[in-house]
Amino acid sequence: MARPPKKEGKNVLNPVVLVRLMHYYHLLQDRAVNDGPEIISSAEIADTLGLDDTLVRKDLAAIGVRGRPRVGFETPAVMTAIRDTMGFNDTYNAVIIGSGRLGGAIAAYGGFSKYGLRVVALFDAETSRIGTIHSGHFVQSIDNLEQLVARHGVRLAVLTVPVEAAQSLADRVVQAGIRAIWNFAPTSINVPEGVVVRNEHISVGLAALAYNLKRQTIENDAPAE
Amino acid sequence: MARPPKKEGKNVLNPVVLVRLMHYYHLLQDRAVNDGPEIISSAEIADTLGLDDTLVRKDLAAIGVRGRPRVGFETPAVMTAIRDTMGFNDTYNAVIIGSGRLGGAIAAYGGFSKYGLRVVALFDAETSRIGTIHSGHFVQSIDNLEQLVARHGVRLAVLTVPVEAAQSLADRVVQAGIRAIWNFAPTSINVPEGVVVRNEHISVGLAALAYNLKRQTIENDAPAE
DNA sequence: TAGATTGTTAATCGATTAACAATC
DNA sequence: TAGATTGTTAATCGATTAACAATC
Numbered sequence: 001m002a003r004p005p006k007k008e009g010k011n012v013l014n015p016v017v018l019v020r021l022m023h024y025y026h027l028l029q030d031r032a033v034n035d036g037p038e039i040i041s042s043a044e045i046a047d048t049l050g051l052d053d054t055l056v057r058k059d060l061a062a063i064g065v066r067g068r069p070r071v072g073f074e075t076p077a078v079m080t081a082i083r084d085t086m087g088f089n090d091t092y093n094a095v096i097i098g099s100g101r102l103g104g105a106i107a108a109y110g111g112f113s114k115y116g117l118r119v120v121a122l123f124d125a126e127t128s129r130i131g132t133i134h135s136g137h138f139v140q141s142i143d144n145l146e147q148l149v150a151r152h153g154v155r156l157a158v159l160t161v162p163v164e165a166a167q168s169l170a171d172r173v174v175q176a177g178i179r180a181i182w183n184f185a186p187t188s189i190n191v192p193e194g195v196v197v198r199n200e201h202i203s204v205g206l207a208a209l210a211y212n213l214k215r216q217t218i219e220n221d222a223p224a225e
Numbered sequence: 226m227a228r229p230p231k232k233e234g235k236n237v238l239n240p241v242v243l244v245r246l247m248h249y250y251h252l253l254q255d256r257a258v259n260d261g262p263e264i265i266s267s268a269e270i271a272d273t274l275g276l277d278d279t280l281v282r283k284d285l286a287a288i289g290v291r292g293r294p295r296v297g298f299e300t301p302a303v304m305t306a307i308r309d310t311m312g313f314n315d316t317y318n319a320v321i322i323g324s325g326r327l328g329g330a331i332a333a334y335g336g337f338s339k340y341g342l343r344v345v346a347l348f349d350a351e352t353s354r355i356g357t358i359h360s361g362h363f364v365q366s367i368d369n370l371e372q373l374v375a376r377h378g379v380r381l382a383v384l385t386v387p388v389e390a391a392q393s394l395a396d397r398v399v400q401a402g403i404r405a406i407w408n409f410a411p412t413s414i415n416v417p418e419g420v421v422v423r424n425e426h427i428s429v430g431l432a433a434l435a436y437n438l439k440r441q442t443i444e445n446d447a448p449a450e
Numbered sequence: 451t452a453g454a455t456t457g458t459t460a461a462t463c464g465a466t467t468a469a470c471a472a473t474c
Numbered sequence: 475t476a477g478a479t480t481g482t483t484a485a486t487c488g489a490t491t492a493a494c495a496a497t498c
Contacts, residue, residue, distance in 0.1 A: 012440070013436070014465090015433060016465085018432055018433055018436055019429055019432075021432075022426070022428060022429055022432045026413070026428075041478090041479065041480090042479080042480075043479080051466095052466065052467055052468090053467095053479095053480095054466075054467060054468075054469095054481095054482095055465090055466060055467075057479095057480065057481065057482095058465095058466085058481090058482095061480095061481070061482090066480085066481085067479075067480055067481085068473085068474070068479080068480075069472070069473040069474055069478075069479050069480040069481080070473070070474050070477075070478050070479050070480075071474075071478085071479070071480085072478095072479070072480085073480090085436070086432050086435050086436050086439070087435045087436060087438060087439030087442075088435060090435075090438075090439060090442070092435070092438050100330070101326050101327075101329045101330035101333060102326075102327070102330040104326045105325070105326035105327040105330055108326060109411075109427065111411060111427070111428070112431070115428065115431045115432065115435055116435055117431065117435070155438055156434065156438065179438075179441055180434055180437065180438050180441070182430065182434055186334075186336060188251070194441075196434065196437040196438065196441065198430055198433055198434055200430055201247070202334065202336070203247055203251075203336070203340065204244055204247055205407065205423055205425055206337070206340045206342065207243055207244075207246075207247045207311050207340065208240060208243055208423055209381065209405055209407055209421060209423055210311050210312045210313060210315075210317070210340055210341055210342070211238070211243055211310070211311050211312060212405065212421040213312060213315075213317050213380055213381065213404075213405050213421065214311070214312030214315060215237070216404055216405070216419075216421065217312075217315070239488095239489090241489085266454090266455065266456090267455080267456075268455080276490095277490065277491055277492090278455095278456095278491095279457095279458095279490075279491060279492075279493095280489090280490060280491075282455095282456065282457065282458095283457090283458095283489095283490085286456095286457070286458090291456085291457085292455075292456055292457085293455080293456075293497085293498070294454075294455050294456040294457080294496070294497040294498055295453075295454050295455050295456075295497070295498050296454085296455070296456085296498075297454095297455070297456085298456090
């Protein structure tokens with residue numbers, strides 16, 4: 001019987017793998033910037049990042065990159081595969097909702113385009129902020145949201161609004177047709193099936209730090225070995 | 226022979242467990258705010274968060290909380306245990322380095338004190354920013370860093386500076402005696418052994434979103450089932 | 451008591467690592 | 475060729491889940 005065609009790198013990658021791929025990507029980017037060699041071995045990547053070399057090869061195999069035995073991996077090929085996998089070559093339009101300090105900081109970040117994201121508008125409900133300019137974007141009234149989302153085919157909304165407003169605005173952007181939300185309000189928002197949401201709880205990072213600070217203290221208090 | 230004393234909750238918790246504990250904590254906080262009952266079963270926590278109830282009991286056992294068979298867990302006891310485990314009851318002094326939009330947004334966030342963090346100063350190298358006020362903090366010259374760190378026993382530095390400055394400032398704060406760094410510059414910084422560092426790469430969240438946006442597109446293109 | 455829920459041991463699952471043949 | 479590195483199968487490890495006795 002005919003064997004099913006082997007689609008390499010087509011299965012869903014789990015988030016942990018995605019994070020590692022980003023680390024590989026940044027490492028290779030650094031090398032490229034510093035005119036490093038265009039060949040790298042899995043062992044070199046692994047050593048730099050404190051991983052096992054087999055794991056690196058597995059990850060790269062999962063996104064369809066083949067190395068050359070006795071040689072290694074071609075860094076441009078690896079970077080291209082990561083970009084393709086992640087979708088950095090596709091451009092998605094995004095809007096930022098909330099033009100406070102955080103929204104402004106995010107609007108000012110110039111790095112989004114490298115990852116395929118284009119910020120097309122900045123919204124606020126606060127009349128006093130409407131018409132001001134942040135990093136080249138006029139702050140618009142939230143009333144224009146639906147129209148602009150439809151016109152530009154906006155796929156992603158970045159929420160940088162107060163906690164109280166986060167859920168209702170999330171509902172509104174979903175209603176407007178947006179299918180991905182990047183939530184920076186310190187609350188978890190609920191969305192219907194099929195909508196991607198990423199909650200950037202600042203408390204998660206904080207918790208990890210507080211826990212480790214506490215452990216540092218305990219270790220210092222413990223009798224010296 | 227005497228059995229060794231069982232120290233519950235004294236072993237190191239892995240980051241995944243810490244994140245789950247924060248979810249439990251926020252869930253219980255919501256209940257408390259809404260005058261919910263003071264007893265909760267592991268099954269109720271698990272169902273709300275989409276987890277297995279055994280996992281919840283294991284996590285709580287790991288931080289030394291005991292439930293009552295046939296009844297459940299007392300929410301105040303659980304919250305206290307999480308707070309104790311995380312170190313939210315200990316207060317650590319922190320400084321923010323970089324008074325741009327992001328530094329300002331973080332300085333303005335009022336939620337840190339709930340987690341035991343107290344921002345005692347905001348620094349900048351840019352002369353034009355020194356002397357301005359952000360959320361009650363004078364922006365000070367970075368020249369004052371060492372003195373202030375020593376005087377206030379500062380444990381944590383939040384880095385909200387440009388990529389180019391991040392590593393050298395990290396070195397400087399470590400030299401000044403700080404043992405934890407929360408880095409918001411989009412680069413990984415290296416620190417000596419014993420120093421806690423948490424890199425908040427915006428690209429990690431972005432990558433996850435970009436990947437999922439791409440998959441949404443692929444699924445829509447796929448033949449309907 | 452009966453029965454709901456915990457606490458804990460055993461089983462499962464998935465991810466990581468080890469071993470090693472294939473390869474250029 | 476010899477040998478370095480990949481690709482892949484098998485083993486290990488750790489985390490999660492299932493099963494169930496203990497408990498109030």
